[in-house]
Amino acid sequence: MVSLATMPSLFLVHCGYYDRDAFDGVFEAHADLFVVAEDFAGAKAQVKKHPEFGRRKMHVDGMLRVDAVDGHRLELVTDESLAGATKTERAPGTWRMLNAKAKPAGG
Numbered sequence: 257m258v259s260l261a262t263m264p265s266l267f268l269v270h271c272g273y274y275d276r277d278a279f280d281g282v283f284e285a286h287a288d289l290f291v292v293a294e295d296f297a298g299a300k301a302q303v304k305k306h307p308e309f310g311r312r313k314m315h316v317d318g319m320l321r322v323d324a325v326d327g328h329r330l331e332l333v334t335d336e337s338l339a340g341a342t343k344t345e346r347a348p349g350t351w352r353m354l355n356a357k358a359k360p361a362g363g
Contacts, residue, residue: 264292264332266322267299271314286317290342292332296321 269289274281289306293299299319303309322330 262294264294266330266332267291267293267296267302268320268322269299269303269316270318270320271303271309272317273312273314275312287312287314 267290269291271287271289272284273287274283275285278285287308289303289309291299291302291306293302296319299321300316303316308314324330
């Protein structure tokens with residue numbers, strides 16, 4: 257059996273940053289970013305490559321490796337047709353917080 261520590265896993269990385277456009281940057285804002293890596297060090301290195309991480313001068317506040325949710329084990333499968341892209345879906349009526357020019361879903 258292969259150890260989970262040596263297999264690519266899904267990581268949730270909780271990032272903090274100070275938004276100078278909101279209350280002169282007094283309060284820390286947060287964003288959660290998903291990355292795939294083999295371990296926590298790899299996840300931190302991977303999230304630092306995210307364009308928003310550098311643009312917003314983010315820092316890592318916390319990380320979770322997600323192996324299972326509600327009794328469902330996650331298995332990551334490489335899909336060459338995605339060409340390395342991340343695919344997500346927003347719930348109707350929610351905003352995409354990392355894009356200041358974004359409109360509400362359905363808008």
